[in-house]
Amino acid sequence: MTLAPLGEPSLLTDRVYAAIREGIRNGEFPAGSRLRLRDLAAQLGTSPMPVREAIGRLEQNGLVVRVPHRGAVVADLTPVELAHVYATRLLLEVEATRLGCAAVRAPDLAAMRTAYGRMVDAVAAGRVAEALDHDEELLTALYAAGGNPVLVGLVEDLWQRCRAFKLLGADAADSFAPEAGAWSTQRRLLEAVEARDVDAAVAVTRESLESSQRRIRTMLADAEDPR
Amino acid sequence: MTLAPLGEPSLLTDRVYAAIREGIRNGEFPAGSRLRLRDLAAQLGTSPMPVREAIGRLEQNGLVVRVPHRGAVVADLTPVELAHVYATRLLLEVEATRLGCAAVRAPDLAAMRTAYGRMVDAVAAGRVAEALDHDEELLTALYAAGGNPVLVGLVEDLWQRCRAFKLLGADAADSFAPEAGAWSTQRRLLEAVEARDVDAAVAVTRESLESSQRRIRTMLADAEDPR
C-alpha cells in the first residue's frame, strides 16, 4: 500500500483514505483483518491523525467496523448480509439499467465500449482485480447516463461493500471457465444497450446479479464444508 | 445544541457526531450554514479534534460538503438533486413497503401503533420536528419487518439528506391544513398494513412520497419567485 503521488487530492487525509480503501478493494486487507493506527501511519509515512479520520470515514461507508477502544477491522459480510446486499443491488441496478438504457447517448456508449475493451484485455492477462474495475467502469457509464446520480452513488456504495466477494467470485469463475463464463454478460449487456433494447438489458442485469450471487454463495458453502 | 448525557456512546467523537447531526435535523443548522471547528468545539465544551472527525463522517453521509482548507457547510440540495433523491426514495420505499407489509408481525404492528400515537400527539402540540421523528419511527418499524437491513439503511440515509426539506414541507402542510392534510397518510398506511393489503400499502407509500415532493417543489418555486 502506498500514497497516491500528491496532486489530485491535496489533503493528506483524502490520500490516506484513498490508499486504505484501495488496499481493501484489491484484497491487500482481507475481510476481518485489523487496521492498526500506528502501523498504517508508519507504512504511509504520516502521523496517525489522518489515518484516524480516514478510518472514521470508511466506517460510515460500511467498509470497516469499529468497536470503541478496540480498533477497526475490515468489514466482513455473513451470507445473510450478503444476500441482503445483492437483493438491494438487484432492485437498484435493474432500475439504473432501465433508466440508463432509455437515455444512453453516443458518448456514453463510447465510454462503455472503451471500458469493455480494457476489461477484456485485463481478463486475458489474468488481472482479475483490474478487470473488475473496468467492469464497474462500464456499468457506471451506463447507469450515469440514466441521469440520477443519487441512484448511482448508492449502487457504487454497495459495490464497495461486497467488493471482496465480487473478487472471490470473479477469481473462481475466471480460473474455472476463462472463455464462456462470467465475463460474457458484459458483452451481452453492451449489445442490448446498443440496440436500445431495455427489456433485454434489464434481463442481462438481473441474470448477471443472480448468477454471481449464486456463484458466491456456492463458494461460501464450499468454504464452510470442504468435504 | 448540546452533548448527549454520556452513557450511550461512550466515545466523545460519537456524541459530538450525534449532536451535530441532530442540530442539522432539527433545523438549528440550516442548509448552507458554515460549521466552524473551534466554534462547535467551544459550544460543546470539547477540543476541535472530535468535531473534525464528526464532520468528516457527516461528509461521507452527504449531510455536509467540505472544501479543502475552507471549511464545511451543511449540504444544500438543488431542486434537481431533490428530485433525484425522491425518485430513489420512491424506488426503495415502495419495495420496503412491499417486503414489510408481507412479513409484518404483531410486535411490529405494536411499534407502528405506538409511533403513530406519539406522532399524532406531537402534531396536535405543534411540534413538527418531533412528529417527523415519530413518522420515521413508524416507517422504520414497517420497513425493518421486511427483513432487509441494508435496504432500510439506505432509506434512512436518504431521509437524513432531505431532512431539511421534509421539515419545510411538513411545517407548511401543518400550518395550512392541520387536520385533513399530510399527516393522514400514516393512518391510511397503518390501516392497510393491519389488513395485510400490500397493494393498498404500496399505493399509500407512492402517493405520500409523490405528494410531499410536489408540496416541497411548490414551496421552492414560491421561494424563488415570491410575486
Next chain:
DNA sequence: GGATCCTAGATGTGATCACATATCAGAAGC
C-alpha cells in the same frame, strides 16, 4: 477612480503528546 497587490487575521490541517482502556502474560490461590 478602479484594479491589483500585499498584509493581517481567521481557520482548517497535520504532528506530537498525554491519558484511558483493552488485551495478554505470568503468578498466586483454590
Next chain:
DNA sequence: GCTTCTGATATGTGATCACATCTAGGATCC
C-alpha cells in the same frame, strides 16, 4: 491443573501546539 487476579504492554482516544492556506481590508500603482 485450572481459575483468577494483577501487572505490563499495546493501542485507540482526546488535547495542545505548530503550520499552511484562505479571506478580507487597505495601500499602492496604473
